[in-house]
Amino acid sequence: MVKVEIVEEKDPQSSGNSPYASTSSSRHSSQESISSISSELSAEESLYDRISALVDIVPPTTRHSISTKVSKTVSFFKTSGKVVGNIVWIVTTSALLVGLPLALSLEDEAKIVAQEREMMAQQQGAQQMLSPGSAYPPPPGSDQASQKGIVPPGF
Numbered sequence: 042m043v044k045v046e047i048v049e050e051k052d053p054q055s056s057g058n059s060p061y062a063s064t065s066s067s068r069h070s071s072q073e074s075i076s077s078i079s080s081e082l083s084a085e086e087s088l089y090d091r092i093s094a095l096v097d098i099v100p101p102t103t104r105h106s107i108s109t110k111v112s113k114t115v116s117f118f119k120t121s122g123k124v125v126g127n128i129v130w131i132v133t134t135s136a137l138l139v140g141l142p143l144a145l146s147l148e149d150e151a152k153i154v155a156q157e158r159e160m161m162a163q164q165q166g167a168q169q170m171l172s173p174g175s176a177y178p179p180p181p182g183s184d185q186a187s188q189k190g191i192v193p194p195g196f
Contacts, residue, residue, distance in 0.1 A: 096104070 099107075
């Protein structure tokens with residue numbers, strides 16, 4: 042563990058000769074000048090300027106590796122987006138060209154089957170009404186011989 046210790050100079054004359062020594066008034070004026078400079082820079086400098094200034098800080102090999110990684114990532118997403126788009130296009134057009142006519146024909150077939158069932162139900166209802174043991178009387182003008190079938194003459 043590091044221990045920090047403040048050492049004060051005992052000789053006041055030697056502190057005046059030191060190039061690093063400063064009085065409190067000079068410290069105050071330097072703070073004012075720094076704040077005035079930073080406010081002037083922030084008004085003129087944009088975010089793009091600050092980011093472009095980072096080029097000098099980052100070494101060229103690191104910049105190159107970052108650039109290649111970013112370009113590879115962008116190209117991967119671009120390629121995968123194209124592939125996914127093509128797959129979606131193929132599935133959609135196949136569904137429209139094959140699935141839609143198939144669905145329409147199945148619907149038509151279901152309608153035909155329903156009509157056939159309805160017609161058979163009507164015919165069965167009519168036969169039950171005309172049968173001799175039914176609760177309904179036969180319609181007037183109907184003949185019992187016509188219900189037995191066709192009888193050739195002479196029998």
